Amino acid sequence: MTTAPGELRRRRHATERFNLITWIRKTAQAWAEVPWHNTDPGEDPRLLFSLDRLEFGTKGGLWPITSTDRGETIFLAPGTNAPWLLIEDGEGGWSQHRMSFVEWLYRYLTGEDMAGPNSSAFHPGPVQLQRLPMTAAERPESQQGPDRGM
Numbered sequence: 001m002t003t004a005p006g007e008l009r010r011r012r013h014a015t016e017r018f019n020l021i022t023w024i025r026k027t028a029q030a031w032a033e034v035p036w037h038n039t040d041p042g043e044d045p046r047l048l049f050s051l052d053r054l055e056f057g058t059k060g061g062l063w064p065i066t067s068t069d070r071g072e073t074i075f076l077a078p079g080t081n082a083p084w085l086l087i088e089d090g091e092g093g094w095s096q097h098r099m100s101f102v103e104w105l106y107r108y109l110t111g112e113d114m115a116g117p118n119s120s121a122f123h124p125g126p127v128q129l130q131r132l133p134m135t136a137a138e139r140p141e142s143q144q145g146p147d148r149g150m
Contacts, residue, residue, distance in 0.1 A: 014030050027064040027073070028057030043092040049077075062086060065101065068108075072115045076101070089116045109148075124148070 008121035016035025046054045055061030062075040071090025076083050084098040095116040108114040
């Protein structure tokens with residue numbers, strides 16, 4: 001059985017219910033609609049990080065790549081040498097990290113302040129994973145990652 005390239009591409013994404021591309025687009029659009037001109041200068045990422053402009057979901061803009069259960073949003077920002085991360089703490093505070101997402105995530109999970117001052121939340125046990133349902137009939141399945149030895 002052969003599959004048309006477009007069909008194969010569509011099947012690589014998650015379901016309509018949990019689709020990463022849809023989440024990224026909707027999140028980028030929501031952030032693009034924030035009236036930054038009304039924002040306190042201490043909460044405006046343009047001023048904090050010397051950005052010429054603030055765009056979301058464009059080639060030169062910020063891309064939301066994930067969020068946390070504490071309300072933080074992690075953005076991938078373009079860079080001349082390498083991409084970097086901007087983190088919004090869920091309350092208007094921002095921090096930046098010039099490192100890979102993998103390094104940021106490791107440091108976040110081991111309890112470092114990776115979403116701004118006093119933002120650490122160390123959890124010594126295994127990471128809790130939740131497999132999301134792909135259809136309305138399925139239920140979430142919880143599992144634990146490997147022991148982290150901490």
